Each structure stands twice: as C-alpha cells, then as structure tokens.
Amino acid sequence: MSDRAPQPVERQLPTEEARDLLALVRELAQREIAPTAAGEEDAGHFPREVFALLSRSGLLGLVYDEEYGGGDQPYEVYLQVLEELASARLTVGLGVSVHTLACHALAAFGTKEQRAEYLPAMLGGGLLGAYCLSEPSSGSDAASLRTRAVRDGDDWVITGTKAWITHGGIADFYTVLARTGGEGARGITAFLVPGDAPGLSAAAPEHKMGMKGSPTAQVHFDGVRVPDTRRLGEEGQGFAVALSALDSGRLGIAACATGVAQAALDEALSYTAGRQQFGRPIADFQGLRFMIADMATQIEAGRALYLAAARLRDAGKPFSKEAAMAKLFCTDSAMRVTTDAVQLLGGYGYTADFPVERFMREAKVLQIVEGTNQIQRMVVARHLAGPESR
Template sequence: MTDHGPQPVERRLPTEEARDLLALVRELVRREIAPHAAEEEEAGRFPRELFRLLSSSGLLGLPYAGEFGGGDQPYEVYLQILEELAAARLTVGLGVSVHSLACHALAGYGTKEQRAEHLPAMLGGGLLGAYCLSEPQSGSDAASLRTRAVRDGGDWVLDGTKAWITHGGIADFYTVLARTGGEGARGITAFLVPGDAPGLSAAPPERKMGMKGSPTAQVHLDGVRVPDARRVGDEGQGFSIALSALDSGRLGIAACAVGLAQAALDEALAFVSQRRQFGRPLTDFQGLRFMLADMATQIEAGRSLCLAAARLRDEGLPFARQAAMAKLFATDAAMRVTTDAVQLMGGYGYTADFPAERYMREAKMLQIVEGTNQIQRMVIARHLAGPEGH
C-alpha cells in the first residue's frame, strides 16, 4: 500500500474520438461539477444549466446515431463516460442516464420522420427528458399500469398519474406509457409528450434520503392531448418498447453505481492514507488493507460485468440477462462499498463534512430504481429457465 492516494481509472476506449471525449468529461468534472457537488446536493439544487452545457458538448446523445444529432458512440464508451459523471455527482450521472432512457423509444422505434423531427433537439438541442412508466399502484408490476390514452379523431387524450419520475416537473419532454387497449402488457402504447402540454402538471418533488438535487415527482396527465404523430411504435407495442429501454437503462444505472462506488473508495483511500493511529499510518493495518482490497475488487467486478454486457449490446447480441446481472451486482456492490467507506473513516465518515455519508445514502436508491434488485433476480432466473420461463 502506498500513500499516494487514488489514481484515475484506466479506460478501455477504442478510438481517438472516445479518448478525446473522456478528456472533455474529466475537464468538465474538474471545472463545473466536482467543486459544487456537495453544496448543491445539500441545497437540493438541480444543475439545469449544466445539462444544457452537456447537451451542447454532445454528451446527452452519445449512444445515438449521428444522423439525428447523436454521438455515434458504442455503449461501451457511453457507460465509461457515465461512470465518470456519476463519480463526480450522481445527480448528473443519473440524469444523463434517465435522459438517454427517455430518448430510447423514439430512437429505436420511431419512424424516420419522427426521428428527424424530434431527435436533434432531444439529443443536442438543450432539451431534458423524463421516462414515465411507474405509477402509484404499479411499480414492479408495470404491466398493470392504469394511465389511459383514448383516441379522439387524429389525437390521443391521456389521463392518469405517473410516479417516481426523475426530472418530473422540469423535463422538456416525457416518454409516457399508457393503456390504449385491454388489460395486461399487450394493451400499452408509447407516446412522446411535450413538457408544456396543457393538462400536464407535476406534484411537489418527493422528500428523499439522498439524491436531493435530482427532482423525483408524480406527473399528472389530465386530458393531455397529443397528435397520433407523437405515438411511438405500433398500438399495443409500448410494453415491449419499455422493456427494451429498461435493458439499456439498467446498464446506465450499473455504470452510475460503479462510479459512485469508485468515488467512495477514492475518498476512503485518501483519508486512511493520511491518518495515523497508534503511532502508525492506518494503511499499515492489515484489517483495513483487506477492506480496501475487497472494495476495489467489487468495483472492478461490477465494471467488468457492465462493460461485458455493453459489448454484447454493441454487437447486436442478446444482453438482457447480462444487463440485469450488471445492475444487480454493481448496485449491491455500491451499497457495500459506500457503507465500508463510512466505516473506514469512522466518525468523520458519518459527518456531512465528508462526502462518504452522501454516497452511502445515494447508493440505496440505485438498488431500487429501474427494477428493484429483487426484480433483477427474477429476470435473471427467467432467462436461466429458458423460453418457457419468460
């Protein structure tokens, strides 16, 4: 063990363009994100101007086609950039992941005309997106959602309430899943709803134990009218679109978890490298060295799972099982690593003067969003059981 503190994570980036992106992100982190993260999280401030900067810098559309304003980057690169952002401030990393999730339906299932009309502004025009699947009575059981869309001439009229919506109330557009047919998964359709649509409103943000800078709110749709041209995919295709989006979104959450855990390890390592007890540096004590080794191993394992799943996605191969594994492992690891970081720092780790306690509170959320880790285990088990288990 040395006393030099944490070193930058080595990145496996395939092109010079990707390496330039990493340099850009690290400069943004150093200049715009890290210096303000603790203060803004404590105050519950969402960095809206920063997201406009990320958009103009091409960082909100990295995994999407350049034809429509995206960055044409493989998911393997996108996730490593996301990890860097989440390590600096989870509100930013998670926000980029949620925005990417909100763009997924249109990018993957929209017509060429829809994509040409909307995607450039969504990917690089300063807009911020939100994804509306969960409802007050249908979280893990998303197929039982009750928000309804009824056709009225050339329009659809949407009524219902969505819950736990990241960027709820501040988003410029919402990807909304609503029921257009009978009960169950096959009666659901996806819509692209403008954030300023008449009849769309948001409740006050939820009061959370962490992620105070990232607004999470219920979104109410009261007679919201959207033209059929904003229906994404076929009628009744919405649930399969939603599941496809979540497969990719789970990799985003896994990358955020790896970034958060890395930040916690770096903080703990810097602390113990400088502190002495019983006349010796803390890093001389084998018990603490073993804790640090276990933390680093869990982070590296989560990163490897995440990037292995991303490579499958980039090659056009099935990756849903691996995405669930990555989300499950990386977020559980983040909870363990952040808890251990607080323990290693003792009383200092428990105070708000150091970021370790914030990392610990934020890690809990990652085990819940985009499918709880119990749901991830169900997804993995169904894949292991074969087609009959789906």
C-alpha cells in the same frame, strides 16, 4: 489529511477518439460538477446549467445517430462516460442515463419523419427528458399500468398519474406509456408528450434520503391532448418499447453505481493515507488494507460485468440476462463499498463534512430504480431456469 489525488481509472477503450472523449469528460466533471456537488445536493439544487453544458458538448446523445445530432458512440464508451459523471455527482450521471432512456423510444421506434423533427433538439438542443412508466400502484408490475390514452379523431387524450419520475416537473418532454387497449402488456402504447402540454402537471418532489438535487415527482395527466403524430411505434407496441429501453437503462444504473463506488474508494484511500494513529497512517493496518482490497475488487468486477454486457449489446447480441446481472451486482457492490467507506472514516464518515455518507445514501436508491434487485434476480433466474410454473 492527505493530499493524495485519486488516480484516473485504467480503462479499456476501443479507439483513440474514445480515450480523448473520456479524458474530456473527466476534466469537465472535476472542473464543473464535483466542486459544487455537496453544497448543491444539500440545498436540493438541480444543476440545469450543467445539463445545458453537457448538451452543448454532445454528451446527451452519445449513443444515437450523428444524422440527428448524436455521437454514434458504442455503449461500451457511453457507459464509461456515465461512470465518470456519476463519480463526480450521481444527480448528473443518473440524469444523463434517464435522458438517454427517454430518447430511446423515439430513436428506436419512431418514424424517420418523427426522428428528424424531434431528435435533434432532444440530443443537442438543450432539452431534458423524463421517462414515465411507473405508477402509484404499478411499479415492478409495469404491465398493470392504469394511465389511459383514448383516441379522439387525430389526437389522443391521456389521463392518469405516473409516479417516481426523475425530472418530473422540470422535463421538456416525457416518454409516456399509456393503456390504449385491454388489460395486460398488449394494450399499452408509447407517446412523446411535450413538457408544457395543457393538463400536464407535477406534484411536489418527493423528500428522499439521497439524490436531493434530482427531483423525483408524480406527474399528472388531466386530459392531456397529443396528436397521433406523437405516438411512438404501433398501437399496442408500448410494452415492447418499454422493455427494449429498460435493458439498456439497467446498464446505465450499473455504470452510475460503479462511479459512486469508485468515488467512495478514492475518498477512503485519501483519508486512510493521511489519518495517523499510533504513529503511522491507518492505511498501514492490515484490517483496513483488506477492506480497501475488497472494495477495489468489487468495483473492478462490477466494471468488467457491465462492460461485458455493453459489448454484447454493441455486437447486436442478446444481453438482457447480462444487463440484469450487471445492475444487480454493481448496485449491491456500491452499497457495500460506500458502507465500508463510512466505516473506514470512522466518526468522520458519519458526518456531512466528508462525502462518503452522501455516497452511502445515494447508493441505496440504485438498488431500487430501473427494477429492484429482487426483480433482477427473477430476470436472471428466468433466463437460466425458465419461467416460473403457475
């Protein structure tokens, strides 16, 4: 085998500070995350100690205000941090993306008093968040959710079940969307629920084909009581809160997908440079070289697409269509790239002795989470051709 080390990605970054940050993240990822990733994923171990380190390092609140312990970084930089983390281990990269998503409702819609009380611990105090929107019977059709919050004096009482919750059962706080009014999008409100609230419990984690170190579970709310001071935004504003977070969350998934694809390409390059057949490295054979070229092109195109969407977001411009395009393209590309990486390694690619089979299993879930890629196509088409006729 070859000792060829993966070359750092040539990145377009806006400042010298951002370049230093990415160098720090890459060094941290290669030292603290990558070496144990395969074994811990196989064992189903969630690396809570890594998230504590990321919190102490200021990497769990990069896009939020310095006033509350955030990093005041643009999405253009934050997403490239996610890519580096996901390249080392998707459980970590996607976990940071989910945590950032869970903080969004408070940061964007909370009162100044709420932000001052809760955000510092969420961003840099070692806490870990989860985002509770999907339910057993409402995934893509999120506006049909059934979890209900009923007003009781100065409190709300939440009852229902959320499904497919990343960090379900281990999170310190949950951003929960619950129905407080009538049917449809206008009857939904957002709440910040502590992880140790009486009546909150989680089912056993789902048995998944990939990302076994990241717990995904149903979360049950059995009369969970939260004060009105933990309501985020206005009553009935919850669906708008959810949608405002999802566009940004889709960019996080796009960046994570690009990181997984880059890791697969790096592994394939290393293997094909060292594997000898017919007296020369298999990287010399044109058919394999063309596969490598296609893999690299898809990765670079995906990176450019998610960064273009991020720059629109940073400029305060609409980016919903571009976020859907980035999520769609980057995750489909990650599936193709990781599948090709397995093919390039031949029989070895199909074994757990090399990480590309894990990358392929992990890439699949990225086509599903944060809105399936079929939903992303609907979003893009709606922007281009208008809403569907009824």
